[in-house]
Each structure stands twice: as C-alpha cells, then as structure tokens.
Amino acid sequence: MSKILIEGNKRLSGEIRLQGAKNSVLPVLAGTILCGGECEIHNCPNLSDVNTSLKILSHLGCYCTKDGEVVTVNSNGINSFEIPDSLMREMRSSIVFLGAIVARMGKAVISSPGGCELGPRPIDLHLSSLEKLGVIIKEDHGFLYCEAPNGLKGTEIHLSFPSVGATENIILAAALARGTTVIHNAAKEPEVSDLADFLNSAGAKICGCGSDTIEIHGVKSLHGAKHSIIPDRIAAVTYMAASAVTGGDIIIKNAMPSHLMSVLSVFKEAGCNVTADARSIRIKRDGELLRVPTIRTLVYPAFPTDAGPIVIAMLSLAQGTTVFVENIFENRYKYTEELKRLGAKIKTEGKVAVVEGVKKFSAACCECTDLRGGAALVVAALATEGVTEISKIEHILRGYDDITGNINILGGKAWIEH
C-alpha cells in the first residue's frame, strides 16, 4: 500500500499550474456517451477517477485514448448499457453515467452506489427525476434496472434540494429527450455550467446554467466536440492552505478566482494576503494565522463542503477558536481524528466542529479517511516538524494530479513510497 511522506516546516514559494476540475471532468466524460462522434477533452487531470471513467466508457464500447492532459472518447461504437459492479464500486460518482446511458441506449443497468465515507449519499433525487423523464426503474439485489420504453420526454422538474449530481444527471438525460425540460431549484455550481458548455458545443441546447432554473431543449442527436475542463477550485484551495500554513508566498496559475469568492474572503480574514487576477491567485502569509467568524458550508456560491477539511486543517494552526458548520453531508468529520494525531484540537458534534488553534503540529503516522480529509492531512503535514507518513492515499489520488510533485516545485519535500 502506497504512502505519502512529507517533511514539513518548509516555506512554500514559487508558481504552479492548477489541474482541471475533477468534479467537471467526470460528468463531461459521461457526456461523451451522448455525442456519437469523437470528443477531445483538454485540461484533463491525471486522476484514478478519470482512469475509472475511461474504463467504464471502454467497457460500454467507446474508443478512448489519453495523451497527457488530452483525452479523446469516440462513442460511435457503444454497444453496452451495463456498468459492472466492480467499476461502480471504484467510483461513487459513476451514478452520473446513468442519465447519459439511458439517453443514448434507451436502457441502463448499474449497481446501486450505496453509502460512503461521507455518510449516506442518497440518489433518490436522481432516480425520481429520471422517472419523470420517462425512465422505468426497478431495484433488485443492489442493482438498478432502468428502461425508457417510450423514449425520454421533456418535463418540469422541481428539485427539493439543488443536488449537483442530480442536476447533471437530468441535463445528460434531457439533452436527447423529446421536447423541453425545465429544472427548478437546480444546482448552480460551476461544474454544472462546464458540463452544459461541453454539451452545447456538441450541439445540445441548454440554457440558464449558473441560475436556479435550467432549460434543456432536447435535440435528436449530438456530434463530436472539443472542450477544455475548467480549473479545479478545490485543488486551488488546497494549495492556498498549503501556502498559508507554511508562511509561504505562491502563485497558482490557471485558476478561476471568480469561482472561489467565498473561500478567498476566509483566507483574507485568516490574515493571508490574497491577490487575484482573472486566471491566477497569489497567496502570501507573513503574520500570524487568525481565527475567522463561523464558517457554514452551503451550496454554491457559498462556502463549499469540499473545502471544509482543508480549511479546518489550516485554522487548526490559527490564533483563537473557529466554529465550523457542515450543512451538506452528515458524516464528514472522520478525518478530524487523524488531524488530532498531528496535534490539532478539534471537537465535533453533529454538524459542528470547534477548532481551537494550536501553535504547532508534530509529525505522526495518519491515514486518509476520504479524498478531502486526505488533502487536509497533506496541508497539516506541511506544517509539522519531522516526517509525517500518510497512508490510504488512494483517496488522494482520486482527486489530485501529482500533489507531491507540486509541493516539491514549491520548495516543500514530499514523496510517495510504494
């Protein structure tokens, strides 16, 4: 089992180029199923979740290639509508393939993604929305058998919560449906807009993304397209926190600060000097890290749930106590037990974490409990004295493209041991 080792207490400085967004590339790859021609996707991060998506696409009969940051998918020869259980288990977000497979093939069989490390992750909104579009769904022994005997038909869908995944699944299914679909209370996350931009460049007619009402005018077919994935806003937060905890001064190129407004203000309040232009962020910290007023995670454009663990790692080293409220996922604080091994003082109860700043961390062995919890450990390890050993790094590799390489470019010392 591989480990990341980090020799901490090294001030980070210099410049890195930010990876493409994990949460964009996966739905976009699912979207290539609809296209039927060759799609060329640029700025693809090198992640295990991307490799799993390509395995799913190949299994379905698509022809896929990967050359650095460019992935091509040709779904012309798609001949299957089933995702094997083993691949579903590798990547929980594979649920987003459901809408695309049903739209293209008229049916789909996948195993139910079940619970996960962040607590229960229900898919009821995905399923009830697809049913409204004309999909008949039967659950049997952990499998979902989906069929649209009369094709998909546009309709009005009111989401009870603006779920990112459900919004994406509806967009994918409705792109090829007969007539118009309107999603009310849709997710406004930039990754939803990126998916729509890709599909529109392939001939879809989707408008309203970024607002809470999205209209999808179904078209008969899509064609191949070229698309570049937006920058990863959560990876940006990770490198910003890495700079902050080491008293660093770094520039993150290829970032999109406009996607990070709620987070940038937290870093400023914590005493960091943050400057941004359209495509880069500079973050510098000279003085002490400071506590910040209560942070609450909410849907975009509010503070993102995925940035929570990373920012909590940073605020564990601030002067004073910060209160954090996690409103999206029920069981997101498992990683705090691992941060405590490095010396963090965090109390959690239900949705709330009380983070009491400490002066320093010290090295220890710790283990990733989930992707962003793992990123929090990396950030913390950069500020420890001695060498911190982080195990179960397969979680980190799902979402970060060469995190150790980037740390080393910035003057830190991190390496992977197999």
Ligand code: UD1
């Ligand atoms: C969530 C994040 C997204 C992040 C992604 C990856 C939010 C709103 N969404 O998206 O920004 O990129 O994780 O970590 O912050 N829910 C249901 N039924 C459903 C679907 C969701 O009850 O069918 C609930 C979930 O339990 C959760 C909330 O809705 O409480 C948000 O879920 P959703 O946005 O769908 O999650 P992801 O798509 O995984």
